[in-house]
């Protein structure tokens with residue numbers, strides 16, 4: 335069993351008179367990667383601050399490696415040395431890029447040649463090879479964000495907490511960072527947690543997606559996630575997700591891909607729909623579940639598909655378990671990654 339690193343029990347965080355975080359039970363395990371998604375103000379940064387042992391809960395218990403963080407005698411200093419937080423708007427120190435990335439390592443008494451090795455290595459991973467001697471005040475926002483990431487990664491901490499790490503990056507650079515995070519997650523005992531407002535990114539990089547809504551854990555919408563081989567299909571492109579079942583897509587290319595269809599983009603009907611939508615599947619309703627104020631319907635066609643509809647449509651269509659329906663979505667609703 336993987337070690338439980340953080341455990342939250344009935345945690346509340348209050349600023350002034352408002353609860354900005356209210357979490358009953360949540361655990362973070364070594365060797366796993368997490369994404370926290372939610373709109374602005376939903377409490378993502380507060381959760382990261384809590385896990386980094388900076389933010390104090392106003393109620394409840396936070397355990398780190400089975401020890402109560404609030405108890406007298408808890409060794410805050412050693413615990414904090416095992417984690418690194420990159421803030422949403424990271425602050426760099428004056429001086430060169432090299433000095434910034436080396437800073438934490440120096441403070442920890444790392445030998446000079448090891449510092450040099452790590453600085454070079456992590457700058458290269460973030461496409462910043464030639465930046466070592468650049469003064470940080472000359473950097474663009476995106477470059478500064480990547481320097482801050484290199485500085486954090488260079489510490490090789492067991493726990494990495496990243497607050498919207500790709501917010502200032504263009505698509506290519508964001509992909510570089512995402513790929514780097516994917517590599518990190520395959521490295522044994524590490525825990526990586528990324529706050530993001532991009533649900534696609536969350537699914538690309540994390541084993542587990544936690545959704546926050548006004549400080550509370552909201553049910554993460556079940557996603558229609560599939561993988562398969564992308565190839566030409568009937569004059570367009572398709573991904574064979576199980577033998578003989580092809581999902582039509584817009585993206586071109588070849589080879590293994592993953593794809594996701596937002597359940598809100600899956601339409602349900604009692605008759606086959608004649609439309610430009612390219613994907614249509616037929617089968618019985620297997621499950622009806624409430625997700626917040628909407629309903630999630632799982633259709634058991636050749637593949638299981640989730641659709642989110644309103645309670646009204648559920649009633650109008652007279653849906654119940656076992657009823658046969660058509661689930662339809664456009665190729666443009668299929669996101670490849």
Ligand code: ADP
Nearest residue numbers: 349350354372373374375376377378379380381
């Ligand atoms: P997110 O990162 O998801 O945008 P935050 O955790 O930053 O959300 O904020 C959650 C809520 O807490 C917001 O309503 C915000 O205004 C409030 N908040 C965050 N930090 C503070 C603070 N230091 N003092 C007072 N209110 C705060």
Ligand code: MG
Nearest residue numbers: 378379422497
């Ligand atoms: Mg934030």
